Amino acid sequence: MTQTPTAKPTLSFWQIWNMCFGFLGIQFGFALQNANASRIFQTLGAPMDDIPMLWIAAPLTGLIVQPIVGYLSDRTWTGLGRRRPYFLVGAVLASLALFVMPNSPVLWMAAGLLWVLDASINISMEPFRAFVGDQLPVKQRASGYAMQSFFIGVGSVIASLLPWLLAKFGVSNTAGPGEVPATVHWAFYFGGAVLLGAIVWTIATTREYPPERLHAWDEAPPIAPRARDATRMRVLALAWLIAGLAFVVAVWTQGWARELYVLGGLVAGYGLALLIRTLVQGAGGFSNIMDDLYDMPQTMRQLAVVQFFSWFALFAMWIYTTGAVTQVHFGSTDTTSAAYNEGANWVGVLFAAYNGFAALAAIVIPWMVKRWGLRTSHLINAVLGGLGLLSMAVIREPQWLLLSMVGVGFAWASILSLPYALLSDSLPAGKMGVYMGIFNFFIVIPQLVAASLLGLMLKYFFGNQPIYALVIGGASLIVAGLCVLRVREPGAVIPAKAGIQSGVAS
Known part of the structure; x- marks a missing residue:
């Protein structure tokens, strides 16, 4: 009879x-979406100031899906395990969305498929963050997240380069009005196959520990509930709800830009959720998620500000780089022209480059830490990323934009790792999934704010010039780096060979 080990085994x-x-x-799927969705929207007739609203479904989906999937996966145990059922469902749906999206005949269908694609990727992605915490002891978690970062870099480089590579091999890179080029079609088909195949490989080759064993091995301290005053929370909830509804009414009656409905809806939605929690008695999925949100560790609260400015900048880059580079560096806004499509493919190369530089940065960052x-390491990397985005407004030769991507790559690698290292080992095994989903709020909310405000800022202050969205993003990254100085730094850092930080918590 095999004796159960007293500590989580090393892998x-x-x-x-x-x-x-x-x-x-x-x-792979995420990078194809980031590099090509705006191109598809523009091809199907979307004006530049409508692009952020078309993207809004993606972060809004993550805001809703990730905490729910995290909460459910914490409580799931099947013949396929705890997290793996969610991997599989998300992979199948995402692959189908990738196969169909470039064939969208109209804009609303492409926007809807972006929503399906992002929801499906979120269903798979959220449990993967918790999966590392489940499978690895504290001393190996940094290695696990470093391996994830490696695959992020590899997948992003190949996926971002695909349309450009296909064009080099003779696949048509232009199409008629309202038609997506064949390079994008084949890139999405290949991406769907890779996404499904890679996740099936992990499902087939990895086993999971049952929940009772994970609890026995838990190395994190329990999270102490914060004091609750039901009356005060109810008043606070009503204040958020009324403020949000008042803002929505103002947008409607004053004829303000429709993008602002999103901000009012966010505020009102939070107030409504908080109010429902104060009225609901007993435990349940919704109540537990709201309680965990209220009780989240102080370090997570401090990191929320850092995440806000970081992901605001990233969202600006993802949705406006195509428009900025094709207009400023290739001199075309005509989606049917060869110059526009050459520039759009070059954006894929740039996105591949920053992911490649991020993979190299992952080797340097442990030494920096x-x-x-x-x-300080995150401050340096965020500032490098900010300067990289700012430089794109000054550089005119497209090839020199690769230099800008060096800074962006360092920032991207840092954003994917150091906030989680700062969060440290404060998440217990039984709540690993739900807190990974809650931490995603601070990735999603800034993207929703960006989708609401960036289009308006460009329209009213910058003459609809997308290059200025990259300038705003650069400044935002620098602010994120400064805000990290407020965050309490956890204990000892382990040597570089072992990874970035002992006990990464997401």
């Missing part, structure tokens, strides 16, 4: 490789 390199391999597929600590 070999190849076991960690297999458990993280699915992230290659997830990032060992020398300067987590906060």
Whole structure:
């Protein structure tokens, strides 16, 4: 009879490789979406100031889906395991969306398929973050997240380059009005196959520990509930709800831009959710998620501000780089022209480049952390990313934009790792999934704010010139770096060979 170990077993390199391999597929789909969705929308007739609203379904979906999936996966145990059922469902749906999206005949269908694609990617992605915490002991978690970052880089580089590579091999890169070029079609088909295949590989090669064993091995302290005053919380909830509804009414009656409905809806939605929680008695899925949100660790609260400015900048880059580069560096806004499509393909190369530089940065960042600590390292990397985006407004030769991507790559690698290292080991096994979903709020909310405000800012202050969205993003990244100095730094940093930080918590 095999004796159960008293501590979570360490895994070999190849076991960690297999458990993280699915992230290659997830990032493949995510990178294709980021680099090509705006191109598809413009091709189907979307004006530049409508692009942010067409993207809004993606972050809004993550805001809703991730905490729910995290909460459910914490409480799931099937013959396929705890997290793996969600991997599989998300992979199948995302692959189908990738196969269909470039064939969208009209704009509303493409926008709807972006929603399906992002929801499906979120269903798979959220449990993958918790999966590392489930499978690995504290001393190996940094290695697990480093492996995920490696697959993020590899998947992003290949996926972002695909349309450009296909054009080099003779696949048509232009099409008639309202038609997506064949390069994009074949890139999405290949991406759907890679996404599904990579996740199936992880499901087939990795086992999971049952919940009772994970609880026995739990190394994190329990999260102490904060004091609750039902009357005060109810008043606060009503204040949020009334403020949000008042703003929505103002947008409607004053004829303000419709993008602002999103901000009012966010405020009112939070107030309504908080109010419902104060009225609902007993436990349940919704009540537990709201309580966990209220009780989240102080470090997570401090990191929320850092995440806000970081992801605001990233969202600006993802949705406006195509418009900025094709207009400023290739001199065309005509989606049927060869110059526009050449520029759009070059954006894919740039996106591949920053992911490639991020993979290289992942080798350097552990050394930076060992020398300067987590906060200073993240400050340096965020500033490098900010300067990279700002430089795109000055550079005129497209090839020199690769230099801008060096800074963006360092920032991207840092954003994917150091906030989680700063969060440290404060998440218990029983709440690993739900807190990974809640932490996603601070990735999603800034994207919703960006989708609401960026189009208006460009329209009213910058003459609808998308290059200025990149300038705003650059400034936002620098602010994010400064805000990280407020965050309490956790304990000792382990040597570079072992990873970035002992006990990464997401």
